[in-house]
Amino acid sequence: MNDVRPPGPTALVWFKRDLRVRDHAPLAEAAHFESALGLVVIEPAWLASPECDPRHVGFLLAGVAALQRDLAALGLPLLVRTGTMPQVLQALRRELRFTHLFSHEETGPGWSYARDLAVADWCRSQGVQWVEWPQTGVVRRLRSRTGWAGRWAQRMNAPEAARAHGFKAAAGLQPTPVPTLGQLGLPAPGAPVPPAGEAAAWATLESFLAGRGRDYRRALSSPLTAAEGCSRLSAHLAFGTVSMRCVHQATQARIATSADPALAHALRAFAGRLRWHCHFMQKLEDEPALEARNLARTVDGLRPGDGVAEAPLDRERLQAWCEGRTGYPMVDACMRQLRATGWLNFRMRAMLVSFAAYHLWLHWREPGLFLARQFLDFEPGIHWSQMQMQSGTTGINTLRIYSPAKQARDHDPTGRYVRRWVPEMGTAAYPAPIVDERSALAAAKLKLYGLRQTADAQAEADAIQRKHGSRRSGLPPSKAPVRRARTTPGPQGELF
Ligand SMILES: Cc1cc2nc3c(=O)[nH]c(=O)nc-3n(C[C@H](O)[C@H](O)[C@H](O)COP(=O)(O)OP(=O)(O)OC[C@H]3O[C@@H](n4cnc5c(N)ncnc54)[C@H](O)[C@@H]3O)c2cc1C
Known part of the structure; x- marks a missing residue:
């Protein structure tokens, strides 16, 4: 990845679909800076998009609340703002002369692509350096699918990002409370929102690898058995409360060490599907x-x-x-x-x-x-x-x-x-x-x-x-x- 050693003093870490502290390259990079700050932005374009439902917003808000606590333990305040990204960045810049914006790449719908273009424009106009890191197997500006699976494996087998610690928080800015659905003008979700956040993601992964996944192949197809027998990691992967690399590596480690051949066999089938996740995302990246x-x-x-x-x-x-x-x-x-x-x-x-x-x-x-x-x-x-x-x-x-x-x-x-x-x-x-x-x-x-x-x-x-x-x-x-x-x-x- 780009080497962005700290010539400038302040890094802003923009969390989007990556609500975690573990295996988070932007966060790890920001730890080298003189001061740093975390940011989550609830964007009106997302709330108004025809794919968005209060259940997504509820899951995100719960994940943000957990992230805020986890970051506080590392010494990093997390600001939560509502508005368009350029507006939020502009307002923040009046309070804090950040020099770098760090985030993960996103393969999202049209509104998020338009938002990214606006953020890039704003950063250029303000002399802020925006650096993005991949967090899945999706390759930007891919010229050919040949060799893609090999690149996926290379990324997934690479060591996870260094654990960030020892942040020096940017002075004067305190973490802001996470809004409620009501404060965002949204109704309660029509379905219960399951536990969100990084700890919930790891608990889900660990219970699956420890034995819940043993019947995966058989349980997968029937709606009677799938809810328990599938990993149920999809929402965590979509909101990035655990990284694809961590899921892949934890699965491979379990396959290698399991004394239970049935479990190892089932986990091999599961491991293949993790690649499908990125294979399908790559299609949208290549053809929005x-x-x-x-x-x-x-x-x-x-x-x-x-x-x-x-x-x-x-x-x-x-x-x-x-x-x-x-x-x-x-x-x-x-x-x-x-x-x-x-x-x-x-x-x-x-x-x-x-x-x-x-x-x-x-x-x-x-x-x-x-x-x-x-x-x-x-x-x-x-x-x-x-x-x-x-x-x-x-x-x-x-x-x-x-x-x-x-x-x-x-x-x-x-x-x-x-x-x-x-x-x-x-x-x-x-x-x-x-x-x-x-x-x-x-x-x-x-x-x-x-x-x-x-x-x-x-x-x-x-x-x-x-x-x-x-x-x-x-x-x-x-x-x-x-x-x-x-x-x-x-x-x-x-x-x-
Ligand atoms: C019409 C349709 C729409 C879908 N929309 C989504 C979606 O928006 N988000 C989503 O994550 N999955 C989607 N899937 C794929 C799949 O149904 C879900 O990933 C899976 O049911 C999630 O449950 P799980 O995490 O327990 O899966 P598991 O079976 O435990 O699989 C583990 C992970 O592998 C990936 N995966 C599994 N199956 C597929 C697949 N067929 N294609 C791509 N990745 C896969 C997912 O990341 C999943 O979390 C869709 C499937 C169909 C047919």
């Missing part, structure tokens, strides 16, 4: 437009609501899906669990999106915004890549259409899960199925498979694969085999 428009432009205009099709989105269908009253019990149960808890396992997330995309023929953007507000772990790069993958708009992935009935048979065979979340099932109070599955899927497949056969779609798929696809072979993209999406139905159709 994927949060708003189809990755494969050849599918533009296919589904109402994509901004190109003339027909508007079917609001009634969207509403029924969001409220968990589609008349498909497994779909409704999953949506209701998600709304009540802020979390759902991967397979059931995929089924919800597949249902919106294929059964209801909704474009992914509005369902994706709704889900982003529900997922406490909303991570833009993963979220939008997955929304597109599960909707069949990436051009390169197999079209996966989930059958709610099959998912119920496989993962809730006794119906316990569905009865818990849809107690009115089987009574007159429960709606009839919102669409006829057979005809809805036949129409969806006809349109999508037909389109994927075209020469334009296949040429586009090759280009997308080269830019975004994983490189399992390790060959350069020109020589690597292009993994084409399956374009014709397999023997059992393509229902999962």
